[in-house]
Amino acid sequence: MKHEKREFEGINMEAALQEAEDYFGLPREKLAYRIVKEKSSLFGKQRKIVIQAWARDETKEEDLKAFLNFLKEKLYLNGEFFCRDSRGNMLVVEYMGDDYYIFTENHGELLNALQYLLNKLFPSIGKRIITDTHGFRRQREYYLRRLARRVAERVRETGEEELLFPMEPNERRIIHMVVNSMDGVASQSEGEGPIKRVKIFKLKDV
Amino acid sequence: MKELVEMIAKALVDNPDKVQVHQVEGEQTTILELKVAPSDLGKVIGKQGRTAKAIRTILSAAGMRDKKRYVLEILES
Numbered sequence: 001m002k003h004e005k006r007e008f009e010g011i012n013m014e015a016a017l018q019e020a021e022d023y024f025g026l027p028r029e030k031l032a033y034r035i036v037k038e039k040s041s042l043f044g045k046q047r048k049i050v051i052q053a054w055a056r057d058e059t060k061e062e063d064l065k066a067f068l069n070f071l072k073e074k075l076y077l078n079g080e081f082f083c084r085d086s087r088g089n090m091l092v093v094e095y096m097g098d099d100y101y102i103f104t105e106n107h108g109e110l111l112n113a114l115q116y117l118l119n120k121l122f123p124s125i126g127k128r129i130i131t132d133t134h135g136f137r138r139q140r141e142y143y144l145r146r147l148a149r150r151v152a153e154r155v156r157e158t159g160e161e162e163l164l165f166p167m168e169p170n171e172r173r174i175i176h177m178v179v180n181s182m183d184g185v186a187s188q189s190e191g192e193g194p195i196k197r198v199k200i201f202k203l204k205d206v
Numbered sequence: 207m208k209e210l211v212e213m214i215a216k217a218l219v220d221n222p223d224k225v226q227v228h229q230v231e232g233e234q235t236t237i238l239e240l241k242v243a244p245s246d247l248g249k250v251i252g253k254q255g256r257t258a259k260a261i262r263t264i265l266s267a268a269g270m271r272d273k274k275r276y277v278l279e280i281l282e283s
Contacts, residue, residue: 067213071264074210076271102267113263120257121217193254
């Protein structure tokens with residue numbers, strides 16, 4: 001009963017969560033959920049959202065904290081890991097310490113490896129885990145947006161396609177979004193495996 | 207570092223009792239031999255080797271700290 005997962009629906013997220021709160025008799029901070037279906041009919045008049053919700057297992061978050069402490073010891077880190085809930089059912093694990101560069105080297109290689117592993121190790125938390133350190137994710141996004149714009153403008157001018165360095169899927173998404181919003185250029189991912197490279201090229205004049 | 211690999215591997219597999227880690231100390235490199243049940247190999251390696259790569263990334267970060275080189279070898283038990 002305690003770990004039961006159940007579907008709830010409502011006309012919006014608020015209504016669906018309310019249903020879940022009533023059913024479990026728990027406030028929403030104690031619930032985890034994921035969106036199953038989101039439907040809006042023609043003209044967006046009738047909307048329906050289906051979520052799957054369950055009581056959050058707090059012992060799992062304790063396990064996560066214990067693991068992070070163990071890692072801290074093994075990597076001889078000076079700082080601390082802080083966990084906080086974030087919008088969209090995410091759990092942000094942020095490292096704060098003067099030796100944070102260990103996480104950001106090679107385009108955040110360790111930060112990404114840790115994020116991937118934590119999501120594999122603690123799926124039962126029921127939230128997507130995001131790793132961060134001193135606001136690195138936001139800075140990185142800002143950098144990637146500027147990079148995409150700069151390279152795309154150059155490609156548009158010279159007509160020569162350019163291949164960016166290998167990136168994580170979420171990083172490639174940022175590049176595609178920026179390039180897609182620009183006229184006359186397009187982007188495409190190339191290569192095998194999860195770490196592909198993005199190619200930016202000029203569209204032929206029609 | 208043996209304990210770290212053991213902890214990660216045990217959390218990933220279906221048969222944690224079959225997880226064994228041997229630490230072989232070399233002059234410059236330390237080899238960590240991770241043995242798991244044949245059916246759990248995929249779990250510790252991951253799609254396109256992504257899980258194994260993530261573990262190796264963490265080991266190399268630890269290695270930079272204590273001036274060692276850690277090599278992870280994955281075997282069937």
